[in-house]
Amino acid sequence: MTLEWEQVIVDAADPVALGRWWAEALGWVTVNDAPGEYEIRPAPDRIPGLLFVPVPESKTVKNRLHLDFRPDDQRAEVDRLLALGARHADVGQGEQTWVTPADPEGNEFCVLSSRKG
Structure with missing residues (x-):
């Protein structure tokens, strides 16, 4: 199969x-x-x-499944996503190499550290 x-x-x-x-x-x-x-x-x-x-129903808790994205430039992509309407999310991740935004309905996703050249 x-x-x-x-x-x-x-x-x-x-x-x-x-x-x-x-x-x-x-x-x-x-x-x-x-x-x-x-x-x-x-x-x-x-x-x-x-x-x-x-x-x-509306979202009430942290997603159990989320998407991770690896950008060429993490800072530029996070800034772009925030300008589109994403917001920073705190799911207890603490200080990490990735950034956790949420989309306009609160679904968390990760923007990983920038791709290495």
Whole structure:
């Protein structure tokens, strides 16, 4: 048996707004913009993608699964994400080499230290 990773599902109060935010943050394209299933991918024919779906409840605790990103320039990327509407998150990580922002709905993710040349 083989499995192919298709997408990560993200619960959202506003799937369209959150999906658009992530598309801009990642430079990805929208492949489905329905209010009940907003999907973005690196390119139309590339997977995995992120699929944003509506849920009635709001986020209440730290995510049990999160995404890590390795940028070329950590400081520049964190500044860019904050300017887009992310905020710093404290999940008890203390001082680390990575930065933990949260998206506009509070989902934490990590921006790792800059890629080595």
